[in-house]
Amino acid sequence: MNSSHNYFLLLISCAFIFGCSSKTEYLPIMGPRDLSASGDTIFHEIPSFSFEDQNEKIVSNELVKNKVYCSNFFFTTCRSICPKMNKNLAEVVKEFKGDDRISFLSHSLDPANDSPEILSAYAGGFGVDAENWHFLTGSEKEIYTLAGVGGYFVSALRDEASIDGIDHSGKVALVDKNGRIRAYHDLTDSANIDELIKDIRFLLDEK
Amino acid sequence: MKNKLLLGSTVLLLALLSSCSSESDNSSDTFIVNRTSYFEGKKLYTTHCSSCHQENGQGYASLYPPLANSDYLLADPERSVRIIKLGLDEKILVNAKAYKFKMPANGHLNNEEIAHLVTYITNSWGNQGVNMNTADVKKALLSD
Numbered sequence: 039m040n041s042s043h044n045y046f047l048l049l050i051s052c053a054f055i056f057g058c059s060s061k062t063e064y065l066p067i068m069g070p071r072d073l074s075a076s077g078d079t080i081f082h083e084i085p086s087f088s089f090e091d092q093n094e095k096i097v098s099n100e101l102v103k104n105k106v107y108c109s110n111f112f113f114t115t116c117r118s119i120c121p122k123m124n125k126n127l128a129e130v131v132k133e134f135k136g137d138d139r140i141s142f143l144s145h146s147l148d149p150a151n152d153s154p155e156i157l158s159a160y161a162g163g164f165g166v167d168a169e170n171w172h173f174l175t176g177s178e179k180e181i182y183t184l185a186g187v188g189g190y191f192v193s194a195l196r197d198e199a200s201i202d203g204i205d206h207s208g209k210v211a212l213v214d215k216n217g218r219i220r221a222y223h224d225l226t227d228s229a230n231i232d233e234l235i236k237d238i239r240f241l242l243d244e245k
Numbered sequence: 246m247k248n249k250l251l252l253g254s255t256v257l258l259l260a261l262l263s264s265c266s267s268e269s270d271n272s273s274d275t276f277i278v279n280r281t282s283y284f285e286g287k288k289l290y291t292t293h294c295s296s297c298h299q300e301n302g303q304g305y306a307s308l309y310p311p312l313a314n315s316d317y318l319l320a321d322p323e324r325s326v327r328i329i330k331l332g333l334d335e336k337i338l339v340n341a342k343a344y345k346f347k348m349p350a351n352g353h354l355n356n357e358e359i360a361h362l363v364t365y366i367t368n369s370w371g372n373q374g375v376n377m378n379t380a381d382v383k384k385a386l387l388s389d
Contacts, residue, residue, distance in 0.1 A: 163306055
């Protein structure tokens with residue numbers, strides 16, 4: 039085979055690959071899938087939960103029913119990624135302040151220490167004062183289970199070797215009105231703020 | 246060839262020297278900052294402090310107070326030694342603004358590292374502060 043032949047084949051392959059990717063749906067449903075008895079696809083949904091927020095209000099899956107929501111995991115005494123992640127999330131929250139079609143759920147990975155009172159002081163420090171941003175505390179086991187496999191699929195574990203004692207992901211999960219994960223954004227990098235805002239708008243407009 | 250090489254390395258050496266000396270150490274005529282301590286402190290700051298207090302020392306919202314031009318910091322650098330090591334859980338006023346969120350203790354930092362840090366933060370971003378050494382840190386921690 040000569041080199042022009044090779045070149046032609048390469049062009050064809052590229053066209054094929056781009057042709058396929060252009061048909062890819064924007065923000066596809068993520069997570070494991072299953073088949074029902076009748077052969078329908080069963081998509082992964084965020085399991086039910088119940089926590090308490092910084093105002094001692096119960097926040098459960100009922101609150102986010104038919105809503106778009108963003109979830110992340112942090113703790114108030116974290117000195118590494120949480121300050122950056124939540125500072126950047128605050129910029130996103132400001133964009134949707136007063137919009138009750140969306141909620142922001144920031145779960146504490148150190149719930150024994152992060153009481154509603156401490157979370158209230160922490161939340162107040164951002165100066166955002168948005169009713170739809172909930173800082174959650176509750177059963178540690180329930181929070182870590184929800185973060186992991188079968189929940190949000192983000193890493194979170196107690197690690198005594200690390201300075202703050204907890205290793206976890208800086209990703210924010212974006213969930214649609216049906217409780218399905220549609221995207222993850224690494225908010226330890228402020229460059230991703232605009233992308234998250236754009237994706238939230240996309241899901242809010244989705245039927 | 247040899248001459249060209251020699252000329253090349255001289256130019257490179259001069260460039261390196263001038264770039265080093267152009268790095269500001271915030272020293273004035275009467276106060277010379279310990280450069281080794283300052284640059285060690287800068288590295289430690291990036292690792293342990295900058296997530297909250299920001300790389301430019303400006304702090305963030307009402308959550309993390311500023312260190313740059315902070316009256317609270319500059320009024321009592323020894324107090325900051327204790328805050329770094331032991332944390333702080335009380336409302337403070339920094340440049341007339343209240344901050345009440347708790348700062349965690351940094352018990353893992355040793356006295357030498359804290360000395361470098363305080364030298365760095367009190368002599369950066371326009372601050373003019375102190376040269377802190379390990380003995381000063383020890384003394385500050387004992388006087389708590």
